[in-house]
Amino acid sequence: xxxxxxxxxxxxFAAVFGRGIEEKAPRRLWTEIGAARNQEALAWLKKTxxxxxxxxxxxxxxxxxxxxxxxxxxxxxxxxKCTITKENPDLPSVTGVMPAAILYEQELHDIxxxxxxxxxxxxxxILPEGxxxxxxxxxxxxxxxxxxxxxx
Amino acid sequence: xxxxxxxxxxxxxxxxxxxxxxxxxxxxxxEIVAALTPRxxxxxxxxxxxxxxxxxxxxxxxxxxxxxxRDRLLRIYEQMPDPKFVVxxxxxxxxxxxxxxxxxMSGGIDSVIPVDLxxxxxxTRPAAIIDGxxxxxxxxxxxxxxxxxxxxxxxxxxxxxxxxxxxxSPNA
Amino acid sequence: MAEIVIPIGPQHPALKxxxxxxxxxxxxxxxxxxxxxxxxxxxxxxACESRPYMQCLYLIERICGICxxxxxxxxxxxxxxxxxxxxxxxxxxxxTLVGELERIHSHLLWLGVAGHEVGFDTLFMYSWxxxxxxxxxxEIISGNRVNYxxxxxxxxxxxxxxxxxxxxxxxLDPLTQRTNYYANVxxxxxxxxxxxxxxxxxxKDVALELGTVGPQARGSGLTMDVxxxxxxxxxxxxxxxxxxxDLSDVLGRAIVRVLELLESYKIIHYTLTHMPDGPIxxxxxxxxxxxxxxSRYEAPRGENLHYIKSNGTEMPERVKVRAPTLANIPSxxxxxxxSYVADIPIxxxxxxxxxxxxxxxxRLESAGKSGAQTKTWExxxxxxxxxxADGARR
Numbered sequence: 001x002x003x004x005x006x007x008x009x010x011x012x013f014a015a016v017f018g019r020g021i022e023e024k025a026p027r028r029l030w031t032e033i034g035a036a037r038n039q040e041a042l043a044w045l046k047k048t049x050x051x052x053x054x055x056x057x058x059x060x061x062x063x064x065x066x067x068x069x070x071x072x073x074x075x076x077x078x079x080x081k082c083t084i085t086k087e088n089p090d091l092p093s094v095t096g097v098m099p100a101a102i103l104y105e106q107e108l109h110d111i112x113x114x115x116x117x118x119x120x121x122x123x124x125x126i127l128p129e130g131x132x133x134x135x136x137x138x139x140x141x142x143x144x145x146x147x148x149x150x151x152x
Numbered sequence: 153x154x155x156x157x158x159x160x161x162x163x164x165x166x167x168x169x170x171x172x173x174x175x176x177x178x179x180x181x182x183e184i185v186a187a188l189t190p191r192x193x194x195x196x197x198x199x200x201x202x203x204x205x206x207x208x209x210x211x212x213x214x215x216x217x218x219x220x221x222r223d224r225l226l227r228i229y230e231q232m233p234d235p236k237f238v239v240x241x242x243x244x245x246x247x248x249x250x251x252x253x254x255x256x257m258s259g260g261i262d263s264v265i266p267v268d269l270x271x272x273x274x275x276t277r278p279a280a281i282i283d284g285x286x287x288x289x290x291x292x293x294x295x296x297x298x299x300x301x302x303x304x305x306x307x308x309x310x311x312x313x314x315x316x317x318x319x320x321s322p323n324a
Numbered sequence: 325m326a327e328i329v330i331p332i333g334p335q336h337p338a339l340k341x342x343x344x345x346x347x348x349x350x351x352x353x354x355x356x357x358x359x360x361x362x363x364x365x366x367x368x369x370x371a372c373e374s375r376p377y378m379q380c381l382y383l384i385e386r387i388c389g390i391c392x393x394x395x396x397x398x399x400x401x402x403x404x405x406x407x408x409x410x411x412x413x414x415x416x417x418x419x420t421l422v423g424e425l426e427r428i429h430s431h432l433l434w435l436g437v438a439g440h441e442v443g444f445d446t447l448f449m450y451s452w453x454x455x456x457x458x459x460x461x462x463e464i465i466s467g468n469r470v471n472y473x474x475x476x477x478x479x480x481x482x483x484x485x486x487x488x489x490x491x492x493x494x495x496l497d498p499l500t501q502r503t504n505y506y507a508n509v510x511x512x513x514x515x516x517x518x519x520x521x522x523x524x525x526x527x528k529d530v531a532l533e534l535g536t537v538g539p540q541a542r543g544s545g546l547t548m549d550v551x552x553x554x555x556x557x558x559x560x561x562x563x564x565x566x567x568x569x570d571l572s573d574v575l576g577r578a579i580v581r582v583l584e585l586l587e588s589y590k591i592i593h594y595t596l597t598h599m600p601d602g603p604i605x606x607x608x609x610x611x612x613x614x615x616x617x618x619s620r621y622e623a624p625r626g627e628n629l630h631y632i633k634s635n636g637t638e639m640p641e642r643v644k645v646r647a648p649t650l651a652n653i654p655s656x657x658x659x660x661x662x663s664y665v666a667d668i669p670i671x672x673x674x675x676x677x678x679x680x681x682x683x684x685x686x687r688l689e690s691a692g693k694s695g696a697q698t699k700t701w702e703x704x705x706x707x708x709x710x711x712x713a714d715g716a717r718r
Contacts (some may be wrong), residue, residue, distance in 0.1 A: 025473060025617075026406065027554055028555055028617075035569075040386060048578025051532055052532065052548070053534065053535050054535070054627060054629050054646065054651070055629045055644070055646035055651075057642075057644040058644075059633060059642045059644075060642075064685075066554070068631065070618060070631070072553075072554075074185065074553060075550075075552075075553030075554035075555075076554070077554070077618050077620065079616075079618060084379065089605045097534075098533075098535075099533050099534055099654065100533065100651070101535075102654055103359075103650060103653060103654060104650075111369075116381075121358075123360070124360065125359075125361055126361050127256070127362060128218060128219040128220035128256050129220055130220075130400050131219070131256075137255055137367060137370055138369065138370060139713075143253070144253065144254070144255045144367070144371075144374075173367060176389070177384075177386045177388050177389040177392070178388060178389040179389020179392070179470040179471055180389070181389070182389065182390060182433065182470070183469070183470065185452075186452065186456070186459075189436075189448075189449060189453060189456070190449055190452075190453045191453060191456045216366065218366060226587070237431065239470040248402070249370075249380060249386075250383050250386055251366050251367075251371075251383075251386075253371060253610040254366050254367040254368065254370070254371045255370060256367050257366060257367070274386070274468075274471055275389055275468075275470050275471060277469055303671060319546055
């Protein structure tokens with residue numbers, strides 16, 4: 001049964017995942033879940049009509065990584081956050097629930113070194129060939145060498 | 153008429169152009185393609201876009217040379233027979249442009265191969281491309297420097313230098 | 325049966341190198357497809373973290389030269405949200421105007437490219453000639469044919485005057501007529517239709533599952549358009565229709581783009597005849613308070629999403645750009661599996677990919693046999709034209 005209002009949706013979501021859904025700006029919803037329950041949360045939200053996975057953002061917060069799944073329903077964007085540690089940057093793949101995630105997860109692996117378990121094929125996607133293994137450019141501790149020009 | 157001057161005449165009248173994008177945003181590339189379309193029509197100057205470097209006289213390069221495209225750029229250059237001329241189209245090709253300081257860049261075409269003609273712009277409009285190429289053709293004829301950017305114009309002398317190359321020394 | 329691997333990659337045949345697209349082929353049919361990008365990777369997101377927001381704007385505008393205004397506007401919108409700025413209405417209208425002019429030039433460009441891929445070069449020359457009129461207008465308004473730089477954070481940098489407005493309005497009727505002609509061509513010209521009807525079928529539910537956006541999605545009957553669903557700039561005030569087609573093939577995608585052209589002319593007419601008075605910009609502080617914004621824009625290719633995280637300084641903490649082409653690659657790969665080799669060029673062109681397709685190399689390797697063949701993209705394109713001319717398609 002689809003939820004009629006945001007309040008109903010938020011309450012129902014909180015009952016299962018521990019945190020409600022907040023509208024911080026017009027058509028911009030936010031929530032947070034535990035990373036291990038990402039597949040479950042996305043499947044739950046898909047049933048309520050969030051059918052379009054627009055993007056997955058990865059952010060290096062210094063002491064941990066934050067992943068944000070941007071889901072869309074009827075013009076509203078629901079950004080679902082979760083965090084993982086830097087020591088164990090493991091995240092289950094959501095491609096089983098939302099096949100659109102396939103390249104977005106590959107990109108997270110490329111530029112941040114997030115280990116996506118259960119992904120069909122985590123080969124490099126966007127970094128140039130010959131890019132050294134284990135070097136993740138979007139991590140904060142990686143600095144563009146020599147100001148970037150003629151860097152190799 | 154000697155063979156050499158026949159070849160020189162043919163090149164002047166009908167240079168074959170190879171176009172290679174080294175990681176550009178495509179703006180300069182579509183302006184190069186626009187140069188082929190009826191408003192600008194570089195074919196009337198005898199220029200034809202050729203896919204294979206082995207048939208090319210002029211290499212039109214766009215883009216700031218990403219790491220991934222660097223080796224390829226070199227291979228294409230090596231595949232082209234002498235005498236050959238390299239044209240950097242757009243600010244990124246000239247110097248890396250706005251992408252200077254980004255990782256995975258080499259920084260301009262002349263960081264990889266010698267460039268004979270620099271046509272700046274972001275992007276370079278078709279009229280500027282035609283103007284630059286016309287100056288290059290004029291340089292074929294007279295052997296005088298093109299007067300645009302750092303590279304000196306090559307001369308179509310009858311005796312190529314020992315390297316089989318008619319270039320002034322590159323700054324790379 | 326021997327499986328043949330066809331990689332489609334940049335220029336060089338003899339060098340072993342990673343390809344952008346890799347196909348496994350069984351006879352004439354594609355059995356499997358893989359993708360690897362990185363050819364155009366320029367580290368822009370990282371660069372934004374060490375540049376003030378205005379410099380980021382200029383850099384981001386150059387993500388793609390065909391839809392530069394898309395990225396600049398999406399970024400400016402995001403920063404304006406973080407700053408809590410109310411951008412003047414006149415600026416929103418001008419952004420909309422330039423955005424629709426960009427859509428027109430992009431779709432006309434696409435029409436030409438699509439024509440070229442199926443050997444219909446007359447269409448290419450006609451549409452690019454018509455496109456020049458739009459490039460002239462963009463140059464009159466902004467000073468440049470591409471990378472217009474019309475945006476600033478807080479509004480736009482240049483105003484439209486009565487003379488410019490009149491010039492644009494005068495163009496709309498001829499463009500409408502030309503576009504109606506193209507609408508007719510794509511639906512009834514047998515050389516074109518024969519190459520696109522029933523080709524590259526993408527069912528509606530699969531399109532949605534795979535995150536498809538833009539004309540690729542709307543051509544499969546999905547009514548999704550950020551301008552309508554999540555209005556930005558002036559779209560909330562402007563009446564227009566979202567173009568869709570239930571054909572779900574390349575022809576459907578072509579029809580959607582042509583219909584969008586016709587809608588764009590109407591939107592432009594509206595913006596010019598309803599242009600609000602007032603300032604074109606509002607002052608924007610250099611330091612952006614902590615926050616996060618998600619900004620979306622309907623680019624010619626589809627939904628463009630920018631995520632910006634600010635940290636109270638003059639430089640962003642994180643800028644994430646998800647351009648529409650990336651969202652359409654999974655559905656592209658899905659379509660290619662089971663398609664004919666001869667259809668690779670037109671199916672790929674149908675997503676209107678935002679990477680240079682003109683210098684791709686195709687390598688044919690035979691698993692069980694010795695010797696390898698190399699083809700250029702141009703040769704594959706010619707192969708497709710001859711294959712259909714010979715009546716090979718069943």
